[in-house]
Amino acid sequence: MPLRNKIDLNSDVGESFGIYKLGLDEEMIPLISSANIACGFHAGDPAVMKRTISLAKENNVGAGAHPGFPDLIGFGRRNMHATLEEIKDYVTYQVGALQAFASSQEIRLQHVKPHGALYNMAVQNVDVWDAVAEALAVLDRNLILLALAGPNRRKLEVIATRHSIRIAFEFFADRAYNQDGSLVSRREAGAVLHNSEEVAERVVKMVTEGVVLAKDDSELRLEADTICVHGDNPEAVGLVKNIRESLIGSGIEIVPMGTFL
Numbered sequence: 001m002p003l004r005n006k007i008d009l010n011s012d013v014g015e016s017f018g019i020y021k022l023g024l025d026e027e028m029i030p031l032i033s034s035a036n037i038a039c040g041f042h043a044g045d046p047a048v049m050k051r052t053i054s055l056a057k058e059n060n061v062g063a064g065a066h067p068g069f070p071d072l073i074g075f076g077r078r079n080m081h082a083t084l085e086e087i088k089d090y091v092t093y094q095v096g097a098l099q100a101f102a103s104s105q106e107i108r109l110q111h112v113k114p115h116g117a118l119y120n121m122a123v124q125n126v127d128v129w130d131a132v133a134e135a136l137a138v139l140d141r142n143l144i145l146l147a148l149a150g151p152n153r154r155k156l157e158v159i160a161t162r163h164s165i166r167i168a169f170e171f172f173a174d175r176a177y178n179q180d181g182s183l184v185s186r187r188e189a190g191a192v193l194h195n196s197e198e199v200a201e202r203v204v205k206m207v208t209e210g211v212v213l214a215k216d217d218s219e220l221r222l223e224a225d226t227i228c229v230h231g232d233n234p235e236a237v238g239l240v241k242n243i244r245e246s247l248i249g250s251g252i253e254i255v256p257m258g259t260f261l
Contacts, residue, residue, distance in 0.1 A: 003210050007247060008168065008226035008257035009240070010034040010146070012066055012115070014052035015043035028231040029055045031240045033256045034062040036113045036146075036228075039094030042068035042076025046101075053101045062256030063102055064146070067094035068115030076116035077186075084131040087118070091135040099139070110258040111168065112136055113146035123148050123182065126155045130163075137163040144168050144257055149224040150181025168257045171212070171224035173203050173243060179214045181222065190215065192230075196239045200246040203227055207252055226257050 013029060014037040015022040022043065029035055035056045038044030044052075056063040067090060068076030082090070095112055102109050114122055114132055122128035129147060136143045141164050147156050149169035160167040174193045176184040184191040193199050206212050207227075212220045229240050247254060 003208050003223070005251060006253045006255055006260050007207050007224075008033050008062075008260075009243065009247075009254050010036055010064075010113070010170070010226050010228050010257075011231040011236070011240070012036045012038070012113075012228075013055075013231055014038045014048050014066070016048050017043055017045040017072075023231045024237055025052060025055060025231070027237045028240065029061055030059045031237070031244060032061060032229075033254050034064055034111060034226065036064050036066035036111075036115075037098060038066050038068070038115070039098050041070045041090065041094055042072060042074075042115055046097075049098055050101050050104075053098070053105055053107070057105055057107050060256075062110035062258050063098075063107060064111035064113055064144075065095040065098040065109055066113050066115045067091045068118050071117075076118065079117045079121060084127060087128060087131045088135045090118075091132050092139065095135070095139055095143075109140070109143060110256060111144040111146055113170070119148070120183075123151060126152050126159065129156055130159050133159050133163045133165055136165050141165055144261060146170050146226065148181075148183070149222050150177075150220070166261050168225040168261055169223065170226050170228055171203070171206055171222060173199050173227050173229045174239060176215045177212055177220055179216055179218050179220060181220060184215055194235055196235065196242040199239055200242040203243050204246050204250050204252075207247065208250060225261060
């Protein structure tokens with residue numbers, strides 16, 4: 001029997017802005033169950049936010065906000081020395097903007113996933129997760145916070161309980177892991193995985209057995225609610241298709257996280 005029979009499949013989308021086209025949203029969104037939509041700070045713009053909400057709605061995909069640092073040039077992947085109060089303001093501003101576009105199309109946001117450096121800083125410092133959770137609790141306690149599966153799971157569950165919100169623990173399909181459950185830095189060779197068949201096998205093993213091979217080939221125990229596949233490379237569509245086929249073939253249903261959390 002599988003460890004679980006339902007899983008969410010998410011991807012970062014809505015990253016185009018102005019005249020610049022990033023990602024493969026039209027191809028990716030029909031293949032996933034939850035969409036993390038950029039909110040204008042690290043990527044995206046108002047027109048793209050509106051269009052991406054529409055794509056999610058058309059495909060019955062859970063729409064979520066993907067707030068990051070105000071660092072368009074660095075794509076939100078550079079650390080900023082922001083206070084926790086500033087982080088709450090950044091999250092409130094961005095999620096609130098996307099909520100408005102969602103409301104205008106008569107849907108509600110399902111989740112919030114911090115982007116890039118903000119996400120990585122939260123993994124290193126749970127006070128950042130707490131600040132984000134506090135902002136969500138004020139905006140809408142039905143919003144689900146996405147956080148990295150593995151490190152700090154118990155502390156995150158305490159934070160979720162304190163703020164009366166839900167947390168979805170996330171596994172990265174196309175990223176290598178260290179033995180402690182953290183992601184291998186993008187600066188290191190092999191940090192991003194490209195072989196779609198190997199990635200699909202890895203995802204199925206994690207979902208059905210709760211086991212992932214770390215970079216040093218040791219076994220890492222992980223349990224996740226949602227699987228992330230990055231949508232900003234030409235291999236992404238093939239990768240997601242293989243993952244979908246492998247999961248469905250293993251008896252796993254792919255559905256938005258809000259339907260089972």
